Amino acid sequence: MTAASSAMDDLDRALVHALQLAPRASWERLGPVLGVRPDTLARRWDRLTAAGEAWISGLGLRTDTRPPCMAWVEVVCTASSSPAVGATLAGDPHAIGVEHCTGARDLLVFVAVPDLPALYRYLAFRVQRIPGVVSTRSSVVTAVHCPPDRWRLDQLTRVQRDLLTGRTRRAPWPEPAATAPMRPEDRPLVLALAADARRSVASLARESGLSESTVRRRLTGLEAGNSLRFSSAMAADLSGWPVSATLWAEVAEHEVADCVAAASGLRETRTCMSVSGPWNFTIGARLRTVEDISRYTAELTRRLPGLRITDTAVALHVRKSEAQELDQQGRRIRTVVPDIWTDPAPGADGPAGERSRRVA
Template identity: 75%
Template sequence: MNSAISAMDDLDRALVHALQLAPRASWERLGPVLGARPDTLARRWERLTESGEAWISGIGLRTGSTPPRMAWVEVTCTAGTSPAVGAALAGDPHALGVEHLTGGRDLLVFVAVPDLHALYRYLSFRVQLIPGVVSTRSSVVTAVHYAPDRWRLDQLTPAQSDRLTGRTGRTRRPPGGPFSAAPSATASIAAEERPLVLALASDARRSVASLAREFAMSESTLRRRLARLESGQGLRFSSALASGLSGWPVAATVWAEVAEYEVADCAAAAAGLRETRMCMSVSGRWNFVISARLRTLEDLSRYTSDLTRRLPGLRITDSAVSLYVRKCEAQELDHEGRRIRTVPPDIWSDPAPDSSRVV
């Protein structure tokens, strides 16, 4: 562990930041921006991915004309069973995130399924039947205002970022996420494209040539499909560095209430804070959920104070710190935040196949 930490340097972090901005950029394109030889960057990336310290995953959830149904599921367990319950849920393709939390809930699970009936089946015939689970409480996502793939490290200079993105100012992308936009034909994933999307879940930098061979299609056809999915945001990329090495090791979740007419202002205020990783509108007792990454545990109170100062109408109702982020964006992690394995996010599969005869 110590040798891995000592091997991490500023160029490694700059490389991850660059890939957050341009996930499939060639090493030749990245080299001049980072001031390194392309072969040096390739070797570094291979070392980082093999050790589980960094990765780029491809996530594609939209099918047809409707977005997936997503939910935050709070799980309460009997004493001593939360590790086993968390491990069981981490292996599910529908559970994109699993965290062990402080406070009144043992686990917080971020779930994606095709529709509401699939969510009912997943909760009733999968989650609630895991030994040790006492109760669940779910909040359905009604809008994604800021998506996790937009969170960035802060290693590159503004000039370097502009060279990669083609922008001329250091402005953050506006609020709004892949699933908050109105349904669009260009954003959908056809059934025959699902295997291609799942093939990118563990390594979104796979070459066009290797993907074309695997799926028996021409490289030009495969490039067109990838370009269509990316441009329509049906496929998004998430480049990450192990939290213990990133400088932002603390994960926290904040629940809040805000008047419906102030939701847009709330989203903009949250997205304007450096620590915000994700914010969503949800159903339930509280109508807003914010996920943050912090440098220290003590920063949580400052972060929540910043939120309420920016938007006095926001009432924070609860907050929790993650004791262990077991899974994030379909990647199962160790306690240092290193990737152990990828669980392909096949959200279209039956969430409870053993209960197929039960309504």
């Protein structure tokens, strides 16, 4: 199915926008805001999710009270091997995002693992051993200033947005909430939301063996404590914003806050992160056309003259995003449950084995 043959209309896009603002809101709450009967909204959502055109996923990237070790990994492949390498990485629970892209790398992978030693094991004994991989270069994320779930469509009016969020003024980049721990016993509940974050409390309770009140209390605590976040998305080709780009930049450390403010003030900005390495800042953007990249980068540097953009990668095919594997039109194929707490290279010979061989 192509964008031209899709049955998606403006009401569908408005529904996705509403669910970006209130992912688990009932159809009864959404109906009056959108001016549509609740049962009509439910049928539309069922059609969109069945076609892979829209979805809501839950992601719990936290270890106790700490975020995991996250990194951008650039992968260079031998000629013609990048499709196979990309497919392998797309099926990996630690690869949260996978893109085939332009520039000095064939693949750009966003990785989440428990800690730095796990990142070493993942790169050395997993990624670098995939047939066709020539080399990798990684940049560890040191701060997430704007996470990707903050990006919104632009279908709803200001009044509709305020009705859903309870805000009387637009605040697209609020201060992050205080962090609550994600305990080991919470992880199965969080992973159960990876494919469908609108699952009912009753179904989660049946699957987990917990009471409905316990499930509801845990979900409320995790969400309020910033340990569980929801991502409402739709196929890029149908969204009106089909182009994805990643920018690397260099900015003085004392200007990072200004850089975040400048980038987040632009409609196209999806993510802002501080990273290690020769360039200390990355910006992810959603754009309407490839030609918009020049205008976007020019506006960034106009707003912050001290920002030096050092590289830009345009996604040729977003193979995986937020743990969802996608086709070339951006429709969801399947969910790869992001169990990032597992061993990223089971059975591999790790540092302990290397030490024992040196001693011997």
